[in-house]
Amino acid sequence: MEGAVINSLPGMEGMCGGMLSCGTCHCYIDEQWINRLVPPKAEELAMLESMDDRRPNSRLGCQIRITDDLSGLVVHLPVEP
Numbered sequence: 347m348e349g350a351v352i353n354s355l356p357g358m359e360g361m362c363g364g365m366l367s368c369g370t371c372h373c374y375i376d377e378q379w380i381n382r383l384v385p386p387k388a389e390e391l392a393m394l395e396s397m398d399d400r401r402p403n404s405r406l407g408c409q410i411r412i413t414d415d416l417s418g419l420v421v422h423l424p425v426e427p
């Protein structure tokens with residue numbers, strides 16, 4: 347989330363600054379990468395469950411800790427209505 351916001355990536359707002367209270371960092375992890383991420387914690391899953399456009403590969407960008415292992419990670423953003 348921070349990387350996207352710093353680079354002004356459209357579609358990733360991160361309004362709460364990573365406090366797990368807004369959901370504006372919702373994104374879809376590319377299928378090739380989903381199993382390489384640390385699984386979401388209960389708080390993240392609870393937030394995701396409230397989203398209409400949730401998919402099996404949905405995550406909150408602010409909860410993904412970027413490490414060297416994730417170099418090249420492909421993330422898709424929801425299309426705004």
Ligand code: FES
Pocket residue numbers: 347359360361362363364365366367368369370371372406407408409
């Ligand atoms: S930035 Fe608000 S929940 Fe992720």
